[in-house]
Amino acid sequence: MDNSLLSLLIWLPIFGGALVIWLGNERANTARWLSVALSIVVFIMSLSLFTEFDSSTHLMQFEEKASWISQFDVYYHIGVDGISMPLIILTTFSSILVLIAGWEVIQNRPAHYMAAFLIMEGLIIGVFSALDAILFYAFWEASLIPMLLIIGVWGGDNRVYAAIKFFLYTFLGSVFMLVSLIYMYNKGGSFSILDMHNLSLSATEQAWIFWAFFMAFAVKVPMFPVHTWLPDAHVQAPTGGSVILAAIMLKMGGYGFFRFSLPITPDASLEFSEIVIILSLIAIVYIGFVALVQRDMKKLIAYSSISHMGFVTLGVFALFLAYTPGTAEGALLGLEGAMIQMISHGFISAAMFLVVGVLYDRLHSREISTYGGVINSMPKFTGFAVLFAMANAGLPGTSGFVGEFMVILGVMQANIWYAVLAGTTLIVGAAYTLWMVKRVFWGEVTNPAVSTLSDINAREFGILTILAVAVVAMGLYPQPVIDVMHVSIEHLLNQALTSKL
């Protein structure tokens, strides 16, 4: 069973989702129980990825390989290393939360809703574990389909626009990646991602391939200036959709930089790293200010996501500046900080969207001005909300601090001014998050409806507790996660610094 663990993680949710569709909306309760049970089983199984993981090697583990399309030497080849394994566990973890979160809230076609999330879970695990470029591309694109339907069917008033924009943006980004993957296949004769890492490419080739990859991954992250689909998608998506989108789908972009851009096009990454860093800084600073003026809570969190994801790209590409022969420490800090930031942002953004979801379910409004004084009627809930807000602002002791701190430390060794700019996010981030908290949770009750709010029920309490534990645990003791990825990151750094020319 060990050998097919990854396959099980991919296909169990997908076939489970198909089963749930077959159960249909008439048997909604069975569908709900089955989906949640399945997602819990998958999560428990994925934990053995962590426990049985050998963190002393950068080589792929839990590998499976079988011929798939022999005409193009495409293999069903999957495996994980220290970079992808934590992201898979993040995926299985978040999926449980969204399925439980959608329990009562979704009354329109509940079985299909559950099935869409299950299928998406399997596809995203596929993205993180694929070692064959075509397999990767297939999972990458296929994961758009459930998300398109989730936004379009269960979303808000302007959902059609948001859903189509989301799909087209990401689709446009990824087709160029496909072209460059095919190009490398024609050159090297293999679609294996690991073979592509070793494929020697000229400077021009690398430049083209780098930008093709960049289109695909930057849209997904999303980086400034191709971020505009994200606020729309987030605002219109149902709570569960926003959570998966922020917690996992954005990580697919970051993962792409780790798995493709750095090792395949190291020289181009070096050459263009300044541009990427500047775009990241714009995302961090400018988008932070944009978040400040939002009146819609979901939009605010969406912009804050973009700003936080800026740290991921900043940490990744700062390695070239931070690295001076002999001391890889700064570069390593940046890369590991980026990874930690991805995972931590997975927890925090999920929590923030769930918090907004709790409010939205009660008053059907995302406007900050609707609320005020929520603490009077929902004290328990406010406790959680403030904790997550603090984490979002990067308070030490929460996971939000660790990643950002590591990235800033890394960048400091590259260029102090970049570090100063990135550091402002701690101020701006605190400003927009805490100001929102102040307007929503504290102060006088201005809207009579707020005083009638009922505090969170056991289900919501459970979800938020789990997330709170995760956020604090990652903040206080991130070492196990760093240990797991350390060797893989070192190897990646080595690849990124080895010229292919």
Added chain:
Amino acid sequence: MNNMYTFDTSTLWAALPEIFLLSAIVVVLLLDLFLTKPFKQATYYLTQISLFITGVMAFNLINQPQIIIFSSSFILDNMASVFKVFMIGSTMVAMVYTRHYLTQHALFRGEYFVLVLLSVLGMMVMVSGYSLLTLYLGLEILSLSLYTLIAIARERAGAIEAALKYFVLGAIASGLLLYGMSMIYGISGSINIIDIANFAANADLASRETLILNFGLVFLVIGIAFKLGAVPFHMWVPDVYEGAPTSVTLFLSTVPKVAAVAMLVRILVDGLGAMHAYWADLFMVLAVLSIALGSVVALMQTNIKRLLAYSTISHVGFIMLGFVTGVISGYGAAVFYVFVYILMSLAAFGIVILLNKKGFEADQISDFKGLSNYSPWFALMMLVVMLSMAGVPPFIGFYAKFFILQQVISAGFITLAVVAVIFAVISAYYYLQIIKSMYFEEADKDITITAPMSMQLVLSINAVLILVVGIFPDFWIKLSLSLF
């Protein structure tokens, strides 16, 4: 070859499927005359049985060594046999969908099926044609049957207009083709593909004497582009698709494309393969224009038949890209694309027909509103078809595009590949419009499905195949490559 101009009855077996089908057509036509109203359905079943037997005969000829008979004008090779089996299979599926449409719209007549059988015969002749004359005759049998099929809804002004338009433009195209053929004949002295190929291979293509070969080639390419519906010879496609009864559109948009590609292969690859550099340039222009126009103009359509017409034009562009590469694997990619296109197109029109009811043509995109509430299953199937057409993995349409792109890039046309994928993204928008109607909007009328179980079953299998073959495409890719 001594027996070149003799009639050798011992090789007649190679044309057995055609001979059988011709006999079956006569029998069906005569029987239909004597069938009284309550037994009219018999014509349908007889048609299906005849097609099935013909298909089995063609299937048994697969893997026979290549043989050229009838004074070098008829070839039996694997490509011919596989194409025939595929065309017959697709026609049988199309007939299952057609029956529902015909009964709903009071068009159920015996002639309909006879005409379909005749056009299949014409296509089989085209697929096996190995002289310009045979190819042309096959094409005319096909075209004349199709003109009549469209006009079978004689009470509808739109259908008559479509039939006339198709007839006039089709006749011009045939004329151009014939003109090109006469040029080729004039210079090479033969109408047999083998002789033409020999001539072209030995000719000095740059010399003034062979200029006429080039001249003829252009007309041949135009004729073929007309039949395929490539831009700028596409004008008839949307009008005919829209005007024709949907069941005819279904047939018209699917099976004849196989025959047209077969004719293309016979004339341009087998015959004038030596002139590839000349016709590849023309194809490149046609392909890019088709992909671009097909993707952009479809954005403005509200009628789903017109939309699918433009989508076809864009698919044709991709098919032609495969021929631009000039290598065997590129041709294989094109043929694979044709197979995939037929599978998708059958399912797409099948679902349009599925929604048809007495007096109700489900031919607007808005007619799909809220389908996911009325029939989650078929909404899902349509979703699969649309995403597959857009080229989203894991559906089969992705692998078709992928194969073509891989070949195009490998032939060194990276810009061409980039242009193609950009338009593929643009075209995704209109496929999404249909998904939007089905999933994101509420129904404004009753769209309960009334089609018989047999059709629902075949349609489901058809659409599920798009996913299943998408996950296991290896066999089909290998099959397409083995034909050359």
